[in-house]
Amino acid sequence: MNSTEIPNWLKQRAFLTPNRIALKTENEEISFLTLHQNVVKKANQLTFAGIQEDDVVSVLMKNRIEMVELIHALNYIGAVTVLLNIKLSSSELEFQLKDSGSKIVLTEDDLLEKVIHFNNEIIRLKELQELPEKDCAIQGYFSLDQADTIMYTSGTTGNPKGVIHTYGNHWWSAIGSSLNLGLYQDDCWLLSVPMFHISGLSILYKSIIYGIPAVIHESFDPKRANDAIMNQGVTIMSLVSVMLKRMVDELGDQSYPNSFRGMLLGGGPAPKPLLEDCLARHIPVFQTYGMTETASQVVTLAPEYSISKLGSAGKPLFPVEIKIEKDGMLANPNDVGEIVVKGPNVTKGYLNRMDDTKTSIVDGWLYTGDMGYLDEEGFLFVMDRRSDLIISGGENIYPAELEAVLLAHPGILEAGVTGVDDEQWGQVPAAFVRKEEGSIVTDDEIIAFCYKKLAHYKVPKSIHFVDFLPRNASNKLMRRKLIGLLKDENND
Amino acid sequence: MNSTEIPNWLKQRAFLTPNRIALKTENEEISFLTLHQNVVKKANQLTFAGIQEDDVVSVLMKNRIEMVELIHALNYIGAVTVLLNIKLSSSELEFQLKDSGSKIVLTEDDLLEKVIHFNNEIIRLKELQELPEKDCAIQGYFSLDQADTIMYTSGTTGNPKGVIHTYGNHWWSAIGSSLNLGLYQDDCWLLSVPMFHISGLSILYKSIIYGIPAVIHESFDPKRANDAIMNQGVTIMSLVSVMLKRMVDELGDQSYPNSFRGMLLGGGPAPKPLLEDCLARHIPVFQTYGMTETASQVVTLAPEYSISKLGSAGKPLFPVEIKIEKDGMLANPNDVGEIVVKGPNVTKGYLNRMDDTKTSIVDGWLYTGDMGYLDEEGFLFVMDRRSDLIISGGENIYPAELEAVLLAHPGILEAGVTGVDDEQWGQVPAAFVRKEEGSIVTDDEIIAFCYKKLAHYKVPKSIHFVDFLPRNASNKLMRRKLIGLLKDENND
Incomplete structure (x- = not known):
């Protein structure tokens, strides 16, 4: 038994209701037919650029009509699209590009700096718009079992994992x-x-x-x-x-x-x-x-x-x-x-x-x-x-990821991160740090260190120096108890 | 790869929105929860009656709440339901029961006579309502590939064929x-x-x-x-x-x-x-x-x-x-x-x-x-x-087109067109017309009206005034039966 196939979504929609409005920005409105036509052009340009069916292609872009067009164009080609969070640091992006096996990164001028020094081929939107077209074999059907997009999310420990979304x-x-x-x-x-x-x-x-x-x-x-x-x-x-x-x-x-x-x-x-x-x-x-x-x-x-x-x-x-x-x-x-x-x-x-x-x-x-x-x-x-996920202004922050960065600092022996309530963002991360013996590292230095390694929204808003971290019998960090240390600190 | 499974539809619906109204008749309203409960009872009674998963069971019934309940109950058991047209003759029903391999026929008193003389086991609604219950293993999921219902439909030639509908x-x-x-x-x-x-x-x-x-x-x-x-x-x-x-x-x-x-x-x-x-x-x-x-x-x-x-x-x-x-x-x-x-x-x-x-x-x-x-x-x-296509002297004539013209005449209430054999042209169209009450329109007037609206080869060669047109249970015109009216007319 084959997986259910549905006609290429945007193409079908453009056929069924061509004149309905698909996208609106403050400056323009685009019908489904126009969107489809734009997408065909982009798919042809991406084909010229060497992107083929089953290729993994990363998109690093802000919300904009061209981003929508590129996502659909990659569907038309049958490529798999990795959606990259524009707030990530260069080293975070590098991990996701490598892990996903991305062949090409599609980005825009404003974000170029974040990926420019990697080995991946990069195509800027402006470049793409100038490329000639080469006829793409447009996917007539999307199989519901077919991989469409990949988004990274962090678990409780270790590196972010790429979640595969099928059609x-x-x-x-x-x-x-x-x-x-x-x-x-x-x-x-x-x-x-x-x-x-x-x-x-x-x-x-x-x-x-x-x-x-x-x-x-x-x-x-x-x-x-x-x-x-x-x-x-x-x-x-x-x-x-x-x-x-x-x-x-x-x-x-x-x-x-x-x-x-x-x-x-x-x-x-x-x-x-x-x-x-x-x-x-x-x-x-x-x-x-x-x-x-x-x-x-x-x-x-x-x-x-x-x-x-x-x-x-x-x-x-x-x-x-x-x-x-x-x-x-x-x-x-x-x-x-x-x-x-x-x-x-x-x-x-x-x-x-x-x-x-x-x-x-x-x-x-x-x-x-x-x-x-x-x-x-x-x-x-x-x-x-x-248990330990911090949600700050709608962004997920995983303590394990921050702790790994903190531990990479030569002056830090142990680190634990948890969320503290914040009126503006809901929650913000707070770090609890045990220094290496003799270290004289300051909280400002640690925060500056984090800014280099992490998306800015992930950087701890406060650093708390402690003598020990709460651990259970098997020495596993008990993050939920960190907040108690904060209270102790306030009582001092 | 397995077929997609969805939680048992009515059971899920009764869980999600128990108090919403599921069915209304002129006398009562039933919520999704009540419907589910009634269906569980009927599924248990059908189980007591020996109906099991994968059994083929025929339903011969008029539109009524109990018919809805039985269709869902057969879903709950995982049986395959044959829906029988109550307007069929006994011999037509006999064919469908045999062809589908129906184990049991569920019917109501008014329709019993049509199936009473067959070998199939018959359960009347009134009997069923008196049966004890035996716990049925309710299907938790419906697989989208699973056969659910069978309905017979006639082709252009030969016996009716059972159309299998999956979930x-x-x-x-x-x-x-x-x-x-x-x-x-x-x-x-x-x-x-x-x-x-x-x-x-x-x-x-x-x-x-x-x-x-x-x-x-x-x-x-x-x-x-x-x-x-x-x-x-x-x-x-x-x-x-x-x-x-x-x-x-x-x-x-x-x-x-x-x-x-x-x-x-x-x-x-x-x-x-x-x-x-x-x-x-x-x-x-x-x-x-x-x-x-x-x-x-x-x-x-x-x-x-x-x-x-x-x-x-x-x-x-x-x-x-x-x-x-x-x-x-x-x-x-x-x-x-x-x-x-x-x-x-x-x-x-x-x-x-x-x-x-x-x-x-x-x-x-x-x-x-x-x-x-x-x-x-x-x-x-x-x-x-x-099957209704009339081919006359190599030209295609579509009855619906002629009927639309006839219906545009103010003196005509209903119209049906079919082909009758003709030595010269192979076939010619004949029109069957039910007049508006009080209308005194004649056949010559109608033919003259058609000549104004249609290519000449399409104009009906004869007009037959009738008191009713043959329609099936869903009120669809059965053009193939029109020719029978002609025979009746000749016998008068």
Whole structure:
């Protein structure tokens, strides 16, 4: 039995509804037909540049129409696209390029500096636009089992892992979401989260599959986002708590129009006061739960429960199941345990990491590492992302990665990182450091050292020197106890 | 690679949105949770009666809530359901029961007589309701490749063939339709076509997958159908032309509420005057094209083209492709040929008929036997079912085209056209006409009217006035039976 094939999505969409608007920016609107034509041109230029079916190609770019076009063009060719986070440091990018076996990096002038010194072939957008075309054999069908994109995400230990998304993962994500949220003729989705994250990329695919416009913002700005809802027909938006709070503040005493259907709120448990504030102001919020490995949201709170189950992430999308496991057993209702997810939008695995894949995905069930419980009616309440995950302004920060950098400093013997609450970003990383004997390294020096090695959002906002780190019997760092050290420090 | 599995649809729906209404009749409303509970009981009773996974079980029943429950109960058990047309004669039913290898027939008292003298075990609804329960191992997942239902359909020659529908065929039909029509929170579908036809059965599955109510009518009545739209919140309805015409007539000078989203019009080419009438009266009509083998509609006219492409069946659903073949070659735009369809809602084949399957489905493309053309923009215009094609002196004549002209005459209420043998031309068209009440139109006047509208070779050579036209259970004109009226007339 072959995997289900669906006609090339954008090509089919451009055939079915050529004149509908596909993308909007502040300056232009592009129909599906024009987008398709632009994509064919780009696919031909990439073909001229030597990119072929099954090649792995990295894209390092800000949200912009050309980024959308390149992602689709790589689909047309049948290449596999690695989406690179533009905030990463050079050494972080180098790891992902090597690990994914990227043949070529597509980037733009502003970001060139980050990758210029690597061995990979680089094509800048401006160069690409000048290239001649060579006829590309456009993929007529996408097989749902076929690898489409790769995004890196860090685990509890070690290096980031490349999550493989098949066309099927993206397809089922879009379909599952539409069966939950509905699909209205005038729907229009604001895409102001990065397309190198699954939250942004999934909107791009929804736009094509649903036949609705995506309004693209290069970066998030609360005033522009509010304006898109108030004046540009945006009906749905994906965001995280810190963005929502800024939008609500900026909104003042204005209200969104009735045509606005809702805020799809992801990126970790939301503060209840914010949700209550939105409720009081009649701002519809759909709490969601999802991650890169599940190709975006897999659990969403249905409209009819937004009041009675405030604070819950809801129930699974139609094709998805969740369960809670505790000590290898199914947990009882209201008992906290690990959240385990199954469904056709769950990744088939991590690139070149058979062992990690086998550990994380058992019989189709993904062990998320996140903690939560189901109430008696089966509503999910997420307690904590992976015991140690720090979510800062919608970006995931993995303590293990920061600790590895800290330990590379010659003056540091031991290091532990945890998140501390922050009004602006939700959480920010704090580092606990035990110096090498005799070392006179200062916190400023350590922070400067981190800036060289890490994306800026990952750099610890505070360094705390300690005499010991809390470890369990097997000497494993107990990150959750780090916060206690901070309290001790304050009591001194 | 295994086929995609989705959690048991009704069970999942009852878990996700237990309190939403699943089914409405004139007397009752049933929530998804109650429906699930009723279905579990029926599955247990059927298990007690000896029905097991993979058994083939026939259902001979009128539209009613118990029929819905039995179809789901057979899904829960993992049996394969044969849907029998209640208008069939005993000998036609006998053939289908034998051919499908049905173990048991589930029926109701009113229909018992039709099957009582066969060897099959029969369970009447009333008997079933009295049976004890035996715990059934409820199917937790439906594999999209798994056979679910069988419906018989006649080809151009020979015995009816059992079309196998997998769960995937029904799933993709529902999904493809939602991506085209959208899916609104208040959607509600009127089910007044028989559930033993794909048009009715597909609504039952849409209700579960979308989480919306289906309003069930035992049979079609224009007044009750209008009332369901005007007063019971029906937003979408599936029907054929003759039903639509009767509803429009019955509606008088009233209008449907704005919440009404549209008439899904199938069952063959629609008369243009009717479509124009609906347009003038702001009744949204979605022309569609589909058949049992495609698990209902596969081509639908999108809202934005309802005026500019009036009379077209539209473009394919998102996962579907169509092409036109003529003499084994791809036809040019506007050239009539055979309509060929591909997509995940196309049946995998006919039960126990490998040869027919191989002839009809080649590389996933279904050769429909229907004639039509694609215009330059790819819109499908269905000319006619190939079996109905009249070939006269080497010229092709499509009955639907003549019927549309006849229906445009103010004195004509219904019309059907078929070919009769002719020494000179091979075949010539004969028209069967039901007059408007009180009309005194003559055959000469009608023929003169046709001469004004049609190429001369297409004008009917005879007009036969009748009191009714032969229609099947879904009210579709059965042109092949027209010739029988002629014989009756000669015998008078």
